[in-house]
Amino acid sequence: MTQDELKAAVADKAINEIEPWLEQDTVLGIGTGSTANLFIDRLKPLRDRFRGAVASSEASAQRLKSLGIDVFELNSVGTLPFYIDGADEVNANLQMIKGGGAALTREKIVAACAERFICIADHSKYVSQLGNFPLPVEVIPMARSYVARQLVGLGAEPVYRQGVVTDNGNQIIDCYDFMIDDPLAMEAKLNAIVGVVTNGLFADRGADVLLLGNQEGVERIT
Ligand code: 5RP
Numbered sequence: 001m002t003q004d005e006l007k008a009a010v011a012d013k014a015i016n017e018i019e020p021w022l023e024q025d026t027v028l029g030i031g032t033g034s035t036a037n038l039f040i041d042r043l044k045p046l047r048d049r050f051r052g053a054v055a056s057s058e059a060s061a062q063r064l065k066s067l068g069i070d071v072f073e074l075n076s077v078g079t080l081p082f083y084i085d086g087a088d089e090v091n092a093n094l095q096m097i098k099g100g101g102a103a104l105t106r107e108k109i110v111a112a113c114a115e116r117f118i119c120i121a122d123h124s125k126y127v128s129q130l131g132n133f134p135l136p137v138e139v140i141p142m143a144r145s146y147v148a149r150q151l152v153g154l155g156a157e158p159v160y161r162q163g164v165v166t167d168n169g170n171q172i173i174d175c176y177d178f179m180i181d182d183p184l185a186m187e188a189k190l191n192a193i194v195g196v197v198t199n200g201l202f203a204d205r206g207a208d209v210l211l212l213g214n215q216e217g218v219e220r221i222t
Contacts, residue, residue, distance in 0.1 A: 004034075006122035006213035007086075011038035013211045013218045014084050014120050019046065026050040027077045029110040030064065031085020032057040032103035035120050039084055040064055054080060056110045057103040058167050074110060083114030087121050087207075088133040088200070094119065094207040094221070095183045099136030099200030102166050108198050111205055119207035123214040130183055134159070134174035136200040141171050143195020150193045151175055154186075170197055 001009070018028070030040060030053045040060065043053075044067040052070030054077060055061035061071045085107060087096040096119060098104050111117050135156070139147045148158040156175035164172050180186050183203035190199040210221040 001213075001215060003122050003124065007035045007120075008038050009218050010120040010122065010211045010213040011035065011042055013220070014039050014118055015042045015046070017118055017209065017211070018082050018084070021081060022046065022049045024049075024051060027072055027080055028053045029080040029083035029114045030055050030060050031083065031107055031110075032060050033086045033101045035086035035122075036060060036084065037063060039120060040067065040069075043067065043069060054110055054113075056085065056107040057101070059101075059103075074113060080110070080114045082116050082118055083111045084118045084120060085111070087119050087125050087202075089127045089130050090119055090121055090125050090207065090210055090212075091127055091130055091183075092221075094210050095130065096202040096206060097130050097133050097135055097200050098202055099138070099172070100133070102136065102138075102161070102164050102172050104136055104200045105138050105166065105168055105170075105198040108202065108205070111202065116209065117205070117207040119210045121210065121212055123212055126212055129179055129181075130201070131179035134176045135178055135180070136161070137173045137175060137190060138166055138168070138170050138197040138199075139173055140195050140197060144171055144173065147193055147195045148173055154178075154189065168197065
């Protein structure tokens with residue numbers, strides 16, 4: 001199977017995972033990226049079975065709306081039963097690097113409100129140590145150079161993601177050459193730098209379920 005076919009397979013499995021729990025008042029948390037898009041597309045035939053969704057990006061919100069699915073502001077809903085999203089890397093503890101699509105802050109906020117985080121990923125994302133994928137850090141624009149200097153101090157090679165403005169009006173620095181031994185500690189350390197809005201380590205709030213697509217099928221890891 002190709003990578004795209006594996007992404008489609010995990011999107012199918014995620015539908016199976018949530019479908020029995022859908023009720024008329026259910027609002028789903030929906031992520032961002034190519035895998036999340038495949039999941040969104042599969043929600044269309046189910047759209048009359050649930051109330052709607054909260055999206056982690058403007059792009060996902062637009063896609064949901066184009067399929068006739070109502071999109072709500074997070075502040076107007078309470079706890080979400082599920083958050084479904086992809087990842088750039090995920091380890092055996094279901095800790096992740098996310099933010100390749102620059103949506104990390106809203107992803108982290110929506111995930112925080114969810115009872116269950118279902119991560120959907122093809123096997124290329126499954127790693128023994130996080131950090132081969134450059135770790136994104138969202139920064140307030142005026143703090144970019146300061147934050148970059150602090151990141152060098154932590155051992156990273158920071159690269160400004162040129163031309164990208166997040167949905168929150170901020171900028172992204174990607175941390176290269178930054179293998180992460182202790183994701184929980186590093187997540188907290190990065191968040192403590194003045195000017196950092198969020199970093200792409202999802203360690204404190206990792207996934208609850210990983211649906212991992214490989215050539216043998218979709219593995220369910222908890
Ligand atoms: C966006 C993300 C995505 O979940 C991550 O980049 C994976 O994307 P894809 O499913 O396209 O591989 O964190 O900010």
